[in-house]
Amino acid sequence: MSEANLNNTQSSDAMAAALDSVHEVKIGDVVKGEVLAIEDRQVIVGIEGTGVEGVVPQKELSSQPIEDIADVAKVGDQLDLVVISRIGNDKENGSYLLSKRRLEARKVWSEIEQKFANQETITAKVIDVVKGGLVVDAGVRGFVPASMISDRFVRDLSSFKGQELTLQIIEIEPSENRLILSRKALLEQERQAKLQAVFEKMLPGDVVEGEVARLTNFGAFIDLGGVDGLVHVSEISYDHINQPSDVLEVGQKVQVKVLSLDQEKGRISLSIKDTQPGPWDDIADKAPVGSTLEGVVKRLTTFGAFVEVFPGVEGLVHISQISHQHIATPNDVLEEGQTVQVKVLSVDPEQQRLGLSIKALQEKPAGAKDSEHEDVAPSDYVMPEEETGFSIGDMLGKTLDDK
Template identity: 45%
Template sequence: MSEETKVQDSAQESAPAETISQEAMDNFVSLKKGDTVKGTIAKIEDNQAFVSLGYKYDGVIPLRELSSVQIENAAEAVQVGQEVELKVVSIDDEKEKLILSKKLVDGERAWDVLQSRFEQGEVFEVSVADVVKGGLVADVGVRGFIPASMVERHFVEDFSDYKGRTLRVKVKEIDRENNKVILSQKEVLDAEFEQNKQQVMSSLEPGQELEGTVQRLTPFGAFVDIGGIDGLVHVSELSWQHVAHPKDIVFEGQSVRVKVLKVDPAAGKISLSMKAAQPGPWENADGKFNTGDIVTGTVRRIVNFGAFVEIAPGVEGLVHISQLAHRHVASPFEVVKEGQEVKAKILDFNPAEKRVSLSIKETEEAPEQPAQRSERPQRDRDRGPKVELNNPNVSLSNESMSFTLAERFGDKLSKLK
């Protein structure tokens, strides 16, 4: 027998013989492949669902015909007692069974709905049916695919826990001819983020302090969520002390207190500071250091006139070039280098002016000076041997003196005339 057949309502089998001819003819329904029928889910098994159609033949929906996406159990697609509209896939007269499809009916309806949603930019909810390589799959009457890059605003490494989640999406791309539907949750989140961002930015003012959560770290700073939008805490604003990398100070998910430094609505940028929301280093240092104290610090910067040494986080003092060593120093680089740990004596501490004067040489013992020979002044040596007046062997006659001067100075005397 062909796929086209005649099935009779089972209720007619008990009708009186004299009335069958007309009533049976009225209740016979001619079904063929592709026809649409309505029924109620009567029973569910793992790989199929049975449908009560009110006909003599049973209706069966195989697992593959229940949904446009892959499912493992028929209960994932239908429930007992649920009314469904189905399409006849084939007719098994031998087993008196109709093979039906729910996904074909859902698909026909879905394309028109999806096209309308695409044109209007409508946001709607979908349930993630499966996690596949490259993204997520959702049943939207047809198979809807959400690429990994269109799931969240941030990078997601593992989607294994997304199955069963409800997402709010837009139709990003639709191609009925190739049975292709691309969905995006990221577009929905981006639009909401921008709207919320403008509202939050309009309420922010420089100097305002807020609680935030560290969202992500970069080599140049940390992005902190302050109510649905992110602000940047530059690496130089993370702490009063020197920071090599933000990960040395904060971690993702950490709650932090920040101060608003600058708001730029046009550029959509917010500059934040963690250190400005904390007591300053000079405030903490007041009372901890006194003139004359010997402290240990780290050389942070070297300039032509000396070196700056950090003696507490954010507190730097100057060691003038004259205070680097007891010897003459032509350049500070001769004595110290950046990162070097040194001991220094506090010569002056002024927290009000944020100034500290230090000395390295005052912590070191001065070298001993070499002993100097005792010599007669040059002018005494030039005068010749010392004349002792009481010495009887020395003549003080004019001739003796004249001879002696002439002998010592020669013709130089003539030039004096």
């Protein structure tokens, strides 16, 4: 074979080899591209093994906003890209639209699908607050519905913006770019674990420190370390209060006594007032027999009037001790809310009872007849049993026994 023919044969073989090494570019292919040039808001790359070029728009370079392309790419860089579409109809010399962002998203979706299958959680940053919930960046766009954000009602979602949240994957569909996440489920699991720990170490009667977490009209929720217990409004103070916010504020540290634990319902009942000195403590010193006190008529019954002489301390003025004149009922001379002066006739700290008299501080009018109950001794004036505190004998008076 002549030298010329040999050279032609070698040239043909080289061309054939070169043509064999050129791969056809297809939509969806993952390719490598060498950055050839950076133009306004796009990168020109040579697609490896194809002999053709591609274009990567600035928005397709990263899932994060880019101000300067030079921050993420420079001439000579090798980029992993996915083919999105063809630009023009020239198969030999045409170029392709490529994306780095979508290839990265593919990998993220794959990782999230794997975590979903393994029941693992993901961490994502809240990038926007919308009407229905939170938009998060998990490498791909995710959504947390408002009903799945917390295990309690949240009025203002704006406080979550910028936060990194640990989330449970509820629904995933990469082909539709749908990723639904939940924080509520994880909080409930965490709360149950903390609740279990509290029930294992806490007993009724224990006094512990907590922090006021929330205030409602019916009471205050106290954080005991990730678990809330309720102090009903009636257990906040011995003094009458209209609403918890009158005496408490969110974030305040308080001492509370554990009243009851209901593990099945996850409820803890607490009391603040039981950690404070009771209104009947030292009552014998505050209201010794023979002393004069000022009080307010709280309740009127057929057998007498209950007068509050200290916050949380009521004594009984038996009907026989209201007036020197005969009265049919206490309503004849007294009304609820009226301020009166009373004399202490008897004190029973153990039973929390005070016997009081109004008429003992008044001068007996000339010619006034004694009350029909005059022979009732001060010791017979007792505080009510159950709601009223009186036994039947107490209500009717000792006179019945004498008849």
